[in-house]
Amino acid sequence: MQEELPGGYAGKILRVDLSQNRTWTEAWTAEMCRTCIGGVGLGIKILWDEVPAEVSWDHEDNRLVLATGPLAGLPAWGTGGLTVVTRGALTNGATNTQANGFFGANLKYSGYDAIVLQGRAPEWVYLYIHDDTVELRDASALLGKDTWETQETLEQMLDLTGHQLSVYTSGLAGENQVRFAAIHGDYGHVASKNGCGAVMGNKRLKAVAIVRGSKALRAADPRGLWMAAQEIAEDLQYDPSTRSLYEYGTLPGVSGLSRLGALPIKNYTTNVVPEGVDMSQWTAQGLREGFDHRGHQCNSCGMHHCHAQVLPSGPHQGAIVDEPEYEGWSGAGWAFGCTDPVATSWLNTQVDRACVDVNEFGWLMGWVVECQEKGYVTKEQLGGLTITWGDAEAANALLQMIIRREGFGDVLAEGVKRASETVGGPAAECAIYAMTGNTPRGHDHRARWEEMLDTCTGSGGTLDSGPPVLPTEMGQPARINPFDPDAVARMVGGTRGRRQFEDSLGTCIFTTRTLLSILCRTLSAATGWDFTKDEALLFGRRTAALMRAFNIRCGITPDLERPSKRYGSVPVDGPAQGQDIGAHWEHLLDVWYDMVGYDRQTGKPLPATLEDLGLSHILADLWDAREATHAGT
Amino acid sequence: MKVLRITPQRCTGCMRCEIACSYEQSGVFQPAKSVIRISPFEAHTSYAPYTCTQCDEAWCMVACPVNAITISPVGAKIILNDLCVGCKLCTIACPYGTMFYDPDTAKATKCNLCGGAPACATACPTQAIEYVEAESADWLGSFAAERAETQLAQQA
Numbered sequence: 001m002q003e004e005l006p007g008g009y010a011g012k013i014l015r016v017d018l019s020q021n022r023t024w025t026e027a028w029t030a031e032m033c034r035t036c037i038g039g040v041g042l043g044i045k046i047l048w049d050e051v052p053a054e055v056s057w058d059h060e061d062n063r064l065v066l067a068t069g070p071l072a073g074l075p076a077w078g079t080g081g082l083t084v085v086t087r088g089a090l091t092n093g094a095t096n097t098q099a100n101g102f103f104g105a106n107l108k109y110s111g112y113d114a115i116v117l118q119g120r121a122p123e124w125v126y127l128y129i130h131d132d133t134v135e136l137r138d139a140s141a142l143l144g145k146d147t148w149e150t151q152e153t154l155e156q157m158l159d160l161t162g163h164q165l166s167v168y169t170s171g172l173a174g175e176n177q178v179r180f181a182a183i184h185g186d187y188g189h190v191a192s193k194n195g196c197g198a199v200m201g202n203k204r205l206k207a208v209a210i211v212r213g214s215k216a217l218r219a220a221d222p223r224g225l226w227m228a229a230q231e232i233a234e235d236l237q238y239d240p241s242t243r244s245l246y247e248y249g250t251l252p253g254v255s256g257l258s259r260l261g262a263l264p265i266k267n268y269t270t271n272v273v274p275e276g277v278d279m280s281q282w283t284a285q286g287l288r289e290g291f292d293h294r295g296h297q298c299n300s301c302g303m304h305h306c307h308a309q310v311l312p313s314g315p316h317q318g319a320i321v322d323e324p325e326y327e328g329w330s331g332a333g334w335a336f337g338c339t340d341p342v343a344t345s346w347l348n349t350q351v352d353r354a355c356v357d358v359n360e361f362g363w364l365m366g367w368v369v370e371c372q373e374k375g376y377v378t379k380e381q382l383g384g385l386t387i388t389w390g391d392a393e394a395a396n397a398l399l400q401m402i403i404r405r406e407g408f409g410d411v412l413a414e415g416v417k418r419a420s421e422t423v424g425g426p427a428a429e430c431a432i433y434a435m436t437g438n439t440p441r442g443h444d445h446r447a448r449w450e451e452m453l454d455t456c457t458g459s460g461g462t463l464d465s466g467p468p469v470l471p472t473e474m475g476q477p478a479r480i481n482p483f484d485p486d487a488v489a490r491m492v493g494g495t496r497g498r499r500q501f502e503d504s505l506g507t508c509i510f511t512t513r514t515l516l517s518i519l520c521r522t523l524s525a526a527t528g529w530d531f532t533k534d535e536a537l538l539f540g541r542r543t544a545a546l547m548r549a550f551n552i553r554c555g556i557t558p559d560l561e562r563p564s565k566r567y568g569s570v571p572v573d574g575p576a577q578g579q580d581i582g583a584h585w586e587h588l589l590d591v592w593y594d595m596v597g598y599d600r601q602t603g604k605p606l607p608a609t610l611e612d613l614g615l616s617h618i619l620a621d622l623w624d625a626r627e628a629t630h631a632g633t
Numbered sequence: 634m635k636v637l638r639i640t641p642q643r644c645t646g647c648m649r650c651e652i653a654c655s656y657e658q659s660g661v662f663q664p665a666k667s668v669i670r671i672s673p674f675e676a677h678t679s680y681a682p683y684t685c686t687q688c689d690e691a692w693c694m695v696a697c698p699v700n701a702i703t704i705s706p707v708g709a710k711i712i713l714n715d716l717c718v719g720c721k722l723c724t725i726a727c728p729y730g731t732m733f734y735d736p737d738t739a740k741a742t743k744c745n746l747c748g749g750a751p752a753c754a755t756a757c758p759t760q761a762i763e764y765v766e767a768e769s770a771d772w773l774g775s776f777a778a779e780r781a782e783t784q785l786a787q788q789a
């Protein structure tokens with residue numbers, strides 16, 4: 001008899017071997033639910049167990065895990081979550097990247113908590129899921145289509161509308177294995193990091209189409225679950241720290257960060273808003289009300305976050321686009337000098353439709369413009385194209401070359417690190433990236449040291465800890481001096497683990513910006529566990545350490561944990577002028593390593609750390625016996 | 634009487650009402666069993682909920698050959714499961730398409746206003762569904778008239 005599973009779970013993991021055109025399911029065990037939870041916790045276990053060192057990102061034995069979690073499909077806010085875990089194309093190491101929309105809900109109502117893909121299809125296919133019907137179907141009608149077209153075509157082919165069908169695809173960028181290709185779904189939700197879309201393309205999987213299934217999800221304590229969901233909703237609406245996120249999503253970022261010198265402007269060449277830019281257009285209200293808009297929220301979400309909007313003017317007037325996130329305003333705008341909200345909004349949706357990571361795209365465009373301006377990259381190299389600061393049309397022309405790998409687009413399709421190394425000379429010195437290949441998010445991290453440290457040490461394709469949420473709950477100060485290296489490293493190290501817990505629940509990063517204790521109560525009501533804050537952090541740190549161990553096994557070592565020359569440079573103007581993170585870099589690492597319990601020389605989690613986290617079983621994989629006795633002493 | 638007042642322009646298509654409805658009706662989270670449904674309009678940019686308006690004419694009641702539909706104390710047309718023979722006549726008779734058939738029970742199923750505390754209205758984060766006093770339950774007419782004006786601009 002099958003053992004009874006905790007509430008919240010659909011109960012099965014869907015396995016797909018694309019090479020063999022074979023699908024099967026695996027049951028969870030109750031113990032596995034509790035130790036892996038879902039999302040990145042489940043994904044990294046699968047990577048560790050099934051993707052050895054010699055299986056690189058583009059090897060057919062690489063795994064692409066599309067996971068939800070125990071809260072997906074339940075009535076807490078934002079429960080359509082998707083976590084993508086794979087060995088990614090930019091770092092050739094672990095990936096942990098999220099999207100929302102309806103994927104998680106539709107999949108669980110069809111009876112599955114996660115999809116694990118392996119192999120490579122002989123011909124392009126898409127994966128169709130509706131309850132017990134799981135099929136790899138011919139995708140030739142979808143080839144060459146962008147993300148929105150792919151979804152529209154599948155809606156027509158399957159005769160389904162709205163959220164009855166959730167479609168995730170990697171667009172044309174995925175088809176051509178652009179190294180920073182993303183996975184996009186449901187008109188505007190993107191799991192963007194570490195080239196997860198390139199992995200999908202490498203497997204010749206054009207799309208995953210999930211019908212909103214007909215199965216039931218149960219909660220161990222449904223009344224408790226409704227109450228916890230209500231508590232989260234009220235906290236998000238009324239707490240001063242989350243109120244603007246509730247009202248405006250990430251829109252306040254542009255004006256807020258510009259005042260701290262943390263808005264990246266023109267490839268980090270300045271931190272001063274150019275003269276003549278009307279910043280009143282760039283406030284949260286300006287960006288929301290500057291467009292005709294309508295809410296377009298994810299499964300069960302009450303945040304005033306995602307919206308569809310209409311371009312009010314310009315060459316694409318009347319086009320329906322997805323309201324950009326802060327990351328879009330920055331990557332498809334400020335990073336390469338575009339300060340026109342309408343042009344940026346348009347370009348941002350082109351990026352989503354093309355299906356690349358908007359952060360990497362921004363750094364790439366900023367680099368190209370600067371290189372052309374300085375003569376490091378010529379007009380001839382760009383196929384006759386001239387791109388100047390802020391030219392969104394030219395940026396789109398380059399984007400289209402990138403996703404088709406045409407001309408110089410083939411070089412750019414490798415991402416800014418490799419492109420700048422290929423061009424070499426002085427061009428190599430003005431590109432923004434972390435040496436591991438992790439893509440920095442869309443800020444100027446020279447004024448946000450926590451994120452630069454986090455990005456350079458992160459194991460999942462970008463940062464690991466993220467901006468601290470309620471750090472006092474984790475024994476950290478509420479606020480620190482952002483340029484105090486000790487405080488910065490302690491904050492990043494001391495908040496490690498919370499993000500990995502959030503990323504395992506099947507929820508959204510924004511709707512989990514509440515007390516950990518409330519999240520634990522929600523999880524417990526769903527599952528029937530007595531989950532505590534301590535268990536949540538232990539789980540998160542274990543997951544983070546396993547990701548780190550996986551990367552060590554992939555050959556990603558601590559000598560790579562530093563910013564590129566431009567990324568780690570000193571701001572020449574603006575509020576953070578003269579702040580030099582490079583002067584403190586080794587010290588930041590020393591303190592961070594000490595906080596997280598990893599070995600400063602080899603980067604490995606120390607034997608004692610592994611034991612504390614319940615990872616003794618991997619000790620022998622990481623350390624030989626003699627080393628282990630000396631490590632950390 | 635109190636009715637479900639629906640303001641489609643507020644609906645974001647989050648489907649939370651469907652989750653709540655299915656829970657209230659069946660004790661599990663299973664939107665396929667929800668008797669309020671969300672439909673998309675204008676590609677993916679607009680959504681609107683629809684459910685039984687508890688309309689005065691009540692074609693379902695008229696059509697039912699075994700008198701399995703009656704009116705509850707809160708004014709909802711409800712199905713008496715013991716009497717329903719699952720003939721589906723009511724689903725054809727309802728002009729709004731808000732009478733459903735549940736293949737698992739082989740009976741008709743519809744909104745019963747949750748006995749006077751509609752779960753969808755409580756769950757909706759945008760007040761697109763409210764449970765309010767009204768003279769008539771028939772709000773669909775005005776909705777249709779206003780609809781044309783409230784569409785999000787169409788792609789040029």
Ligand code: SF4
Nearest residue numbers: 078298301305508510
């Ligand atoms: S906060 Fe935004 S991204 Fe997150 S679930 Fe809600 S609408 Fe979706």
Ligand code: SF4
Nearest residue numbers: 697717718720721723
């Ligand atoms: S399905 Fe049931 S309620 Fe509907 S008309 Fe037939 S017997 Fe009456």
Ligand code: SF4
Nearest residue numbers: 644645647648650757
């Ligand atoms: S809960 Fe409200 S906003 Fe969400 S789909 Fe239902 S009616 Fe629309």
